[in-house]
Amino acid sequence: MDMTKIAICAPASPITPDVAEATQALVAAEFPMHSVHFHDQCFERAGHFAGDDLRRLTAFLECSNDPAFEAVWFARGGYGSNRIAQAAIARVNEAARAKTYVGFSDCGYIMGALYKAGVGQCAHGSMPVNARSPDGHDAVRRVLRWFAGDNSGVEPSIDGGTPTAAFNLITLGMMAPTGLMPDLTDHVLMVEEVSEHLYAVDRIFFSLSGSLPRLKGLRLGDVSDVPENDHPFGTQLEDIAKFWCARAGIPYLGRAQIGHTPSNTVVPFGLASPFKRS
Amino acid sequence: MDMTKIAICAPASPITPDVAEATQALVAAEFPMHSVHFHDQCFERAGHFAGDDLRRLTAFLECSNDPAFEAVWFARGGYGSNRIAQAAIARVNEAARAKTYVGFSDCGYIMGALYKAGVGQCAHGSMPVNARSPDGHDAVRRVLRWFAGDNSGVEPSIDGGTPTAAFNLITLGMMAPTGLMPDLTDHVLMVEEVSEHLYAVDRIFFSLSGSLPRLKGLRLGDVSDVPENDHPFGTQLEDIAKFWCARAGIPYLGRAQIGHTPSNTVVPFGLASPFKRS
Numbered sequence: 001m002d003m004t005k006i007a008i009c010a011p012a013s014p015i016t017p018d019v020a021e022a023t024q025a026l027v028a029a030e031f032p033m034h035s036v037h038f039h040d041q042c043f044e045r046a047g048h049f050a051g052d053d054l055r056r057l058t059a060f061l062e063c064s065n066d067p068a069f070e071a072v073w074f075a076r077g078g079y080g081s082n083r084i085a086q087a088a089i090a091r092v093n094e095a096a097r098a099k100t101y102v103g104f105s106d107c108g109y110i111m112g113a114l115y116k117a118g119v120g121q122c123a124h125g126s127m128p129v130n131a132r133s134p135d136g137h138d139a140v141r142r143v144l145r146w147f148a149g150d151n152s153g154v155e156p157s158i159d160g161g162t163p164t165a166a167f168n169l170i171t172l173g174m175m176a177p178t179g180l181m182p183d184l185t186d187h188v189l190m191v192e193e194v195s196e197h198l199y200a201v202d203r204i205f206f207s208l209s210g211s212l213p214r215l216k217g218l219r220l221g222d223v224s225d226v227p228e229n230d231h232p233f234g235t236q237l238e239d240i241a242k243f244w245c246a247r248a249g250i251p252y253l254g255r256a257q258i259g260h261t262p263s264n265t266v267v268p269f270g271l272a273s274p275f276k277r278s
Numbered sequence: 279m280d281m282t283k284i285a286i287c288a289p290a291s292p293i294t295p296d297v298a299e300a301t302q303a304l305v306a307a308e309f310p311m312h313s314v315h316f317h318d319q320c321f322e323r324a325g326h327f328a329g330d331d332l333r334r335l336t337a338f339l340e341c342s343n344d345p346a347f348e349a350v351w352f353a354r355g356g357y358g359s360n361r362i363a364q365a366a367i368a369r370v371n372e373a374a375r376a377k378t379y380v381g382f383s384d385c386g387y388i389m390g391a392l393y394k395a396g397v398g399q400c401a402h403g404s405m406p407v408n409a410r411s412p413d414g415h416d417a418v419r420r421v422l423r424w425f426a427g428d429n430s431g432v433e434p435s436i437d438g439g440t441p442t443a444a445f446n447l448i449t450l451g452m453m454a455p456t457g458l459m460p461d462l463t464d465h466v467l468m469v470e471e472v473s474e475h476l477y478a479v480d481r482i483f484f485s486l487s488g489s490l491p492r493l494k495g496l497r498l499g500d501v502s503d504v505p506e507n508d509h510p511f512g513t514q515l516e517d518i519a520k521f522w523c524a525r526a527g528i529p530y531l532g533r534a535q536i537g538h539t540p541s542n543t544v545v546p547f548g549l550a551s552p553f554k555r556s
Binding site: 175176199 | 480
């Protein structure tokens with residue numbers, strides 16, 4: 001089993017110390033080959049954010065640019081990685097270019113920017129915050145196994161022959177018209193959402209259908225915790241995805257096992273490859 | 279006082295008959311020079327929508343393409359005008375090109391598409407749904423006065439010399455990467471929002487800052503009914519707008535009197551001009 005030195009920072013919202021303790025305990029008990037290092041910045045708070053923009057940027061760069069670490073794991077989503085992503089790309093060094101970056105949800109902004117810039121190997125995957133509840137442990141284990149060279153937690157439809165990326169829907173929709181957006185031409189794109197009304201999901205698909213390039217296809221992940229509306233939307237979730245894929249000329253390929261749920265899997269960006277160390 | 283024959287349809291979500299009765303009563307009592315005609319489609323429901331896409335499109339075209347009417351007033355927002363806007367533009371006739379279109383919120387999609395295509399005179403303004411409550415009557419009166427050639431309800435900062443447009447923030451953000459988006463170069467852009475967290479407002483500004491053209495400036499309208507968050511966002515509303523304007527190189531011009539509130543005013547799109555009839 002490969003061992004991996006993992007640095008953890010929080011480019012969006014902060015975690016509490018119990019999250020770090022739960023992650024450390026899981027790693028010590030089941031993945032003793034790994035080491036996880038939580039940057040102090042993870043626990044700081046400035047309003048919605050884990051420190052102000054400069055603090056979050058600096059912590060990201062201290063983790064990414066340090067050759068002592070092989071991977072950067074984002075502590076949690078929330079909101080805020082979009083605000084530092086452009087500056088982060090401008091300041092990564094050679095050590096950062098050799099790293100693996102794992103996270104999802106709001107961290108899709110910084111991962112999208114890293115992927116666009118060809119910096120390191122990004123992967124959609126669960127985060128330390130998911131270790132807080134026993135339900136999330138399996139999702140975290142999939143990432144820790146992947147760090148160890150074990151692909152059993154990779155999204156099952158990934159065939160290794162088609163470039164893939166995975167994003168939260170609103171994150172992708174908001175990023176689409178900005179300079180952070182990577183070129184997803186000929187990719188299989190997997191999308192997931194949480195806590196959005198079905199009309200908002202429809203609205204994001206509308207927006208994306210106007211800007212996505214020619215995809216190999218789209219897979220729909222979990223859309224969880226959909227709030228009740230005053231009237232039912234009238235179209236089932238999967239039919240929303242099918243409708244907009246048809247309208248945009250994108251092959252709809254079925255479901256993906258990703259989302260804000262315990263069944264969330266690992267989606268390496270680009271051509272799927274096991275996490276490799278020297 | 280000018281009289282105006284106004285057709286009302288619902289390109290997004292439906293209204294109930296009491297909305298039509300309240301509007302008719304207000305017009306009869308205070309604006310007897312106008313006539314308002316509610317299309318039956320306004321009261322129909324298909325899930326979230328006021329009828330399915332084809333029904334809403336057809337009603338819009340029956341109102342717009344009928345030379346007997348001088349204006350089309352959108353009954354309410356909600357969600358759905360984005361789904362029919364492209365087809366609507368493809369099918370408008372000469373009568374539609376001579377009309378005035380008034381609405382806001384979700385109706386920004388179809389108004390954006392009309393403005394892009396140079397069809398008629400669009401104006402941001404309150405809608406019949408706002409006549410449901412006594413609080414909204416003043417906002418509706420501003421529109422009805424504008425239909426009568428009285429500009430007293432036009433947004434006070436409009437100087438008549440600079441092209442202007444007004445949009446709901448999430449509507450504009452979702453429309454930005456699509457083919458519906460009008461060219462707002464050198465416009466004063468006014469934006470408003472309702473029922474979104476401050477982090478979501480920040481996120482939309484981030485997205486727009488990546489795609490807006492060179493504006494004459496931006497004005498911030500009301501951002502109302504902001505939900506409580508688990509932590510305060512940490513930046514005041516107007517500072518969010520100022521931050522992103524500075525980052526995008528857009529002059530921030532101050533507040534605008536628009537929004538989902540009783541003080542909502544009329545913003546004619548383009549170069550401000552009184553509503554003119556032959």
